[in-house]
Amino acid sequence: MNRLIYIPVALLVFVASCNTQKKASKFRFDMPEAGTLVPLGESVPLKMVFPEDVSSFDSVVYSMDGEVLARKTDSTMVSLDTEKAAFGSRTLSAKLYHNGEERVAYSNIVVVPPAPKRYGFKVVAEYPHDLNAYTQGLEFDENGALYESTGFESSGRNGKSSLRKVNYQNGEVLQKIELDTQYFGEGLTLVGDKIIQLTWRSDVGFVYNKNTFAKIGEFTYGQSREGWGLCYDGTRLIKSDGTSRLYFLNKDTYAEEGFIEVYDSKGPLDSLNELELIDGKVYANVYTKDIIVIIDPETGAVEAEINLIGIHPEKADYNNELNGIAYDRRGGRLFVTGKLWSKLYHIELIER
Structure with missing residues (x-):
């Protein structure tokens, strides 16, 4: 049974009057x-x-x-x-x-920041990519050799997180080590004769000899929550952790020495993933989106967006995201791939 509750009109007028007076008296x-x-x-x-x-x-x-x-x-x-x-x-x-x-x-x-520039893409060439490679990091060295970090595979595929050297032209894995099963491999970058590789939630990164893949060191994270993407600007390492922040790490000690917040014209941009440094700007995959953003690492402003929707028609709905940016500095060529993708794409940007 519902009961009607009657409130005297005089009381309602009194309450409204008090609220109005309170608002009027407030600076x-x-x-x-x-x-x-x-x-x-x-x-x-x-x-x-x-x-x-x-x-x-x-x-x-x-x-x-x-x-x-x-x-x-x-x-x-x-x-x-x-x-x-x-x-x-x-x-x-x-x-x-x-x-x-x-x-x-x-x-x-x-x-x-102001609204970013918008780019589409043109596929210049396609190359084979290992379907079992759950790509988390991708980078060319100065000689054109491609290095790749992978995480655990999914969808019934066997395998473990790994560090690889790859012939990008035919997809052949030239050199490979697998991480211990407790680690989920994430982003990587090259610093001289060293490879730096992140893990996801283990709070540890690994340092390898670039030629032998022998592990020569490791480091723990600081304020950053997890390991996602990594790149090197010639002076410092830049690390993402899945938030809107990019962290700056000492290239020798790997200690965090600061961070910036990344913003686009709508506010802070979360889910920053795999990173690549190109001409002084940070290119970043945005997790679960077929978008790469171009970030000014000094201000955190997103200056441009690359829309890559439709680049890989075989892409599944889950665990098959765009994730992998590599820049061949010798030829000025931009390459992208994704988790468990069969192709590595050489692309050119088209301004819209």
């Missing part, structure tokens, strides 16, 4: 609304709602991330220039000084 931001996305370089109006009990005041001090932007003695709007703002959430505050008292209001904006 708060009218603009911008908290969480507003702002492309870098755009101006943002800062507009306040002043309490009804404040007819005049000494000053209002506007700040972003604790840095003073402006001091005003009236209620006119302030224009915030984001030209030099860092990407990500930026805290806004306004301090109202009145009769020896201070009232503070807060809001925030999320500074993002």
Whole structure:
């Protein structure tokens, strides 16, 4: 049985009146609304709602991330220039000084890069790729030899995580070692005569002699949660862990020495996977998507997106993702493949 509950109209009017008075007495931001996305370089109006009990005041001090932007003695709007703002959430505050008292209001904006350039692709050539290779890392050396890191196979295929040297022209595995079964192989990169290979959730990376594949060292992760992708910019290692962060590692000690957050025009970009360094930019697979993003490693801005939908028609719905970027610096050629793919593709980018 449902019962009707009657609330006196006078009580409702009283509650509404109290709420209205409370809102009117609060010093708060009218603009911008908290969480507003702002492309870098755009101006943002800062507009306040002043309490009804404040007819005049000494000053209002506007700040972003604790840095003073402006001091005003009236209620006119302030224009915030984001030209030099860092990407990500930026805290806004306004301090109202009145009769020896201070009232503070807060809001925030999320500074993002402009919309990225868009690229399609053209397949220049196709090469055989081992169907049992669950590709997690892919890289050419200066002589055109291709190195590959694989994880555990799936879909009933036998095999283990491995490190390989491959003849990319015919798919022949020239050299191979298998990881202990407790490890899930992930991204790799080359530093001189060494190969650096990540594992997924074991919190450890391995260092090998490039020529013999003999393990000559290992290291543990720092703040990064897992091992996903890895590349080398000539000075430092750059590592992904499946989040929106790229971590910078010392090339000799492998200690984490900082990170950046990666943003596109919609906000932080998660699921960054296999990495490749090309002409100073980080190319990154986005896990579960047929997309490669091009990232400025100094700012974290996604500058471009490569749409590779349809490149591999044999691709299954699960455990068959695009994952593998390799750049042949001698010929300026870009190659891609995926987990358990039968093909390695040489592609050219087409700007849209």
